[in-house]
Each structure stands twice: as structure tokens, then as C-alpha cells.
Amino acid sequence: MKAVIFDMDGVIVDSEAIHIxxxxxxLREYGINCTRQDCLPYFGRSSRAFFSDFITRAASSISLDEIVARKHQLFLEYIADNDAVHPVKGAIALIKDFHNRQVPLALASSSVRRNIEMFLKRFGIYDCFDVVMSGAELLHSKPNPEIYLLTAKKLGIKPQECAVIEDAEAGVTAAKRAGNYCVAYCNPDYRDCGQNVSAADVQVDSLNDIDIGRLLVQRY
Structure with a gap:
């Protein structure tokens, strides 16, 4: 592999519970019922994809842009406290290790760009990434491979020569459809989320289990 592409939520930032x-x-503010279980299939997908489906099911005329903006506002309010969100164990060390080895790095997240940049700067890793992609700015959400194909293009490296680190079924599917090598991080805290990441080339229970040397010599 010549480059590594990271997902963010659930891989770098332990933020999935806050998103839910x-x-x-x-949704409650707009009169639509939703449970934690209803949210689980949308792990790794954009807020627009999530709310679009719920608006359709409720046969509601709610503005998609409005409800998505409200969710982002609530999320930003919640994480304004620096102690509210923490990096995933092992993520920062792993990113810095790749960076120190001069491995091209990219981030491809379904989150909005302001959230991405805020977390990367807060954790002191913004300058480690050569490319930062926000799926919120794209036409298609994961599991569509668009974000990973575009990220590889911006890196100037073939998708088959990029390794992706993901934690969600939608993200793993997107990476494999793009032709990437994929490492699935199976967070023990989300075992009940029903994420099928069996399509990944390798699965790890901790980011500390990723063997950088072995990953970089993988060939497709």
C-alpha cells in the first residue's frame, strides 16, 4: 500500500454515541420518533442520508437542509466542552506513526468539514493529512464508493494502492467497492450495533493491533 485513508467518527474520534x-x-424536536436501534443501520453514513429517510417515512414536508443544520448545531453545542469527546484509543499514535514514516494520509469522513477540521486540530493531527474529504459535500453517501474514489484521485494514487481504516459496514462496503484494501476496526463498545464488516480484508479489535509494516507491504 502506498497511502492510508482514515474514516473519522468511530476510528479517530469516539463520537458515535453523541451522533446518535x-x-x-x-427528530424529537420535529415530532418524529426515533430509537437508538433505528440509528444503528446509519453508522458511517451522512446526516443527509439519515434524515432524508426519516422525513420520507414520516411523509413530512420538513426541510432537509433545516433539520440537518439543527442536528449539526446540537452536535457542536454538545462537543463544545473539550472533555465531551475523546480520540479512539491508539488512533493518534497510529496516525503520527504513519506520518513519521512519510506515508501519504487522507481522511474521508461523512461528517461536515467544520467538524472534521475541528477534531483534527483539537487532537493536533490536522497537519498529518495530505487530503481531507467531507462526504457531506458529495452527491452520494457511503456505502457508495464516491468518497474513496475521489480521495484516491486527490492523493494521486490508485485506489488499489490505498488502505482504508473503517469501523462501519457502510464504510467498509464503500472502500471495497472503490477497490481499496480495507482494515475494519471492530470497536468492542459497539458489538450490539449489527455492523457486518466481513467484507474487510482484515479485522482488528484495537487500533494498536494494526501492524504498520505488514499493512504497507500488502499488494493487490
Whole structure:
């Protein structure tokens, strides 16, 4: 592999529980019922994809842009406290290790760009990434491979020569459809989320289990 592409939520930032909480709160404000279980299939997908489906099911005329903006506002309010969100164990060390080895790095997240940049700067790793892609700015959400194909293009490296680190079924599917080598991080805290990441080339229970040397010599 010549480059590594990271997902963000659930891989770098331990934020999935907050996304679920703010999605549920947003829908309640608009009179739509939603449970934690309802949110689980949307791990790794954009807020627009999530709310679009719920608006359709409720046969509602709610503005998609409005409800998505409200969710982002609630999320930002929640994480304004620096102690509210923490990096995933092993993520920062792994990113810095790749960077120190001069491995081209990219981030391809379904989150909005302001959230991405805020977390990367807060954790002191913004300058480690050569390319930062926000799926919120693209036409298609994961599991569509668009974000990984475009990220590889911006890196100037073939998708088959990029390794992706993901934690969600939608993200793993997107990476494999793009032709990437894929490492699935199976967070023990989300075992009940029903994420099928069996399509990944390798699965790890901890980011500390990723063997950088072995990953970089993988060939497709």
C-alpha cells in the first residue's frame, strides 16, 4: 500500500454515541420518533442520508437542509466542552506513526468539514493529512464508493494502492467497492450495533493491533 485513508467518527474520534443522541433529539424536536436501534443501520453514513429517510417515512414536508443544520448545531453545542469527546484509543499514535514514516494520509469522513477540521486540530493531527474529504459535500453517501474514489484521485494514487481504516459496514462496503484494501476496526463498545464488516480484508479489535509494516507491504 502506498497511502492510508482514515474514516473519522468511530476510528479517530469516539463520537458515535453523541451522533446518535443528537440525531434522536433533533427528530424529537420535529415530532418524529426515533430509537437508538433505528440509528444503528446509519453508522458511517451522512446526516443527509439519515434524515432524508426519516422525513420520507414520516411523509413530512420538513426541510432537509433545516433539520440537518439543527442536528449539526446540537452536535457542536454538545462537543463544545473539550472533555465531551475523546480520540479512539491508539488512533493518534497510529496516525503520527504513519506520518513519521512519510506515508501519504487522507481522511474521508461523512461528517461536515467544520467538524472534521475541528477534531483534527483539537487532537493536533490536522497537519498529518495530505487530503481531507467531507462526504457531506458529495452527491452520494457511503456505502457508495464516491468518497474513496475521489480521495484516491486527490492523493494521486490508485485506489488499489490505498488502505482504508473503517469501523462501519457502510464504510467498509464503500472502500471495497472503490477497490481499496480495507482494515475494519471492530470497536468492542459497539458489538450490539449489527455492523457486518466481513467484507474487510482484515479485522482488528484495537487500533494498536494494526501492524504498520505488514499493512504497507500488502499488494493487490
Amino acid at each position: 443522541k443528537t440525531k434522536m433529539q433533533t
